[in-house]
Amino acid sequence: MQWLNYHHLQYFYTIAKEGSIAKAAAKLNVGQPSLSTQLKQLEDSLGRPLFERSKQRLHLTEAGRIAYDYADQVFRLGSEMVEALEDRLVNNRIHVQIGALDSVPKHITKEVLVQAYGVGNCMVSVLEGSGDKLLRDLEAHKVDLLLSNYAPPVDFKTVHAKTVAKLDVVVCASAKYKNLKKNFPHSLEGQPFVFPTVHSKLRPDIDHFFNVNGIKVDCVAETQDTSLQSLLGTEGVGLIPVNEVVAEELVKEKKLITLGKMKGVYEEIWLMAASRKIENPIAAQLMKEFSLK
Known part of the structure; x- marks a missing residue:
């Protein structure tokens, strides 16, 4: 049975990741001649070259790519073992x-x-x-x-x-907007809103809801933090579209009221x-x- 020197494997893996022996030597705090020698010992033990030189850069051979894939799994599994023990x-x-x-x-x-x-x-x-x-x-x-x-x-x-x-999305607001319950959602025309940012999965669905219903609203703020969004809604800065779980808590705490459900808009967790x-x-x-x- 041929034993594998895992120090040599780590050196090879680092050279492949860094792209050069010089960079790998600096990262490992090992001299370049020593690193080159140990890479050669690994190649000799495997019976084939792992790198080829091209324009002063190292490129993995086919054998090198196979070895790199296995080395990646070996060191990932080692990290996983440490995490599992912790x-x-x-x-x-x-x-x-x-x-x-x-x-x-x-x-x-x-x-x-x-x-x-x-x-x-x-x-x-x-x-x-x-x-x-x-x-x-x-x-x-x-x-x-x-x-x-x-x-x-x-x-x-x-x-x-x-x-x-899969949570329904509703529009909540401070009590001063309670008259907007009537004729919802068309009562929202021109009203100030605190929206999730454009990076949110929910934002395109909200925008689509307003487009389909022909409603134009005034976006006065955007935030990805639901706690900040709720706080701005409580302060009366604007109306907020939030999922029903958030809405229930806010209504129970008497911070906001629910104006209505945005039909067809859901937030998946x-x-x-x-x-x-x-x-x-x-x-x-x-x-x-x-x-x-």
């Missing part, structure tokens, strides 16, 4: 890390936590941020689950998702996970069972 070493509880977009209602995030505690003895960390960063963190196993209001892009191939809620060799058992169970439908 999952089980926080106060003797399973550690579950949940990412949530700012635009996901806090009520839904809370429900995920509640159900996580029902699945087993765990400690939950919640990380909020932008969709792109949290998706990269999910792929890198820095978070176990991700709550989003849009499906994962096709280029995130290891990420799988399911819809956990997605729960995502990334494929792993070693699953976080709490996250895996939530992925199978969690739903607000």
Whole structure:
């Protein structure tokens, strides 16, 4: 059985990622001659060259591309192993890390936590941020689950998702706009609105609703943060289109009133996970069972 020197494999992997021995040597804090020697030892042990030189740059050979793909899996699996072990070493509880977009209602995030505690003895960390960063963190196993209001892009191939809620969207406003309930939605003509930003999955559906109904409104503010949107609505800055879960909380707290439902406009909430060799058992169970439908 031929043994593989994993130090040599790491050096090869870093050279391939950096594109040159000089850059890899600087990153690894290893001398260039030593790095070249150890790369040659790896090539000799495999019986074929992994790089070819062209215009002073290194390019992977066919064997090099195969080796790189395997090395990538090896080091990803190693990182996953460390993450999986850390999952089980926080106060003797399973550690579950949940990412949530700012635009996901806090009520839904809370429900995920509640159900996580029902699945087993765990400690939950919640990380909020932008969709792109949290998706990269999910792929890198820095978070176990991700709550989003849009499906994962096709280029995130290891990420799988399911819809956990499909929520009606309603228009809410401070009490001073209560007269707009009559003749809704045409009563909204010319009224000030605080919209989600154009990057939101919900925004095109809202714009389409107004176009189909021939209603022109005044966009006075845009924000992706539902908490800020609700605050601006409470202050009377403008009307806000929000999903029914957010609306119910605001109405219950007597901060806003509901003017009417935007027929045909829904907000879907997605729960995502990334494929792993070693699953976080709490996250895996939530992925199978969690739903607000």
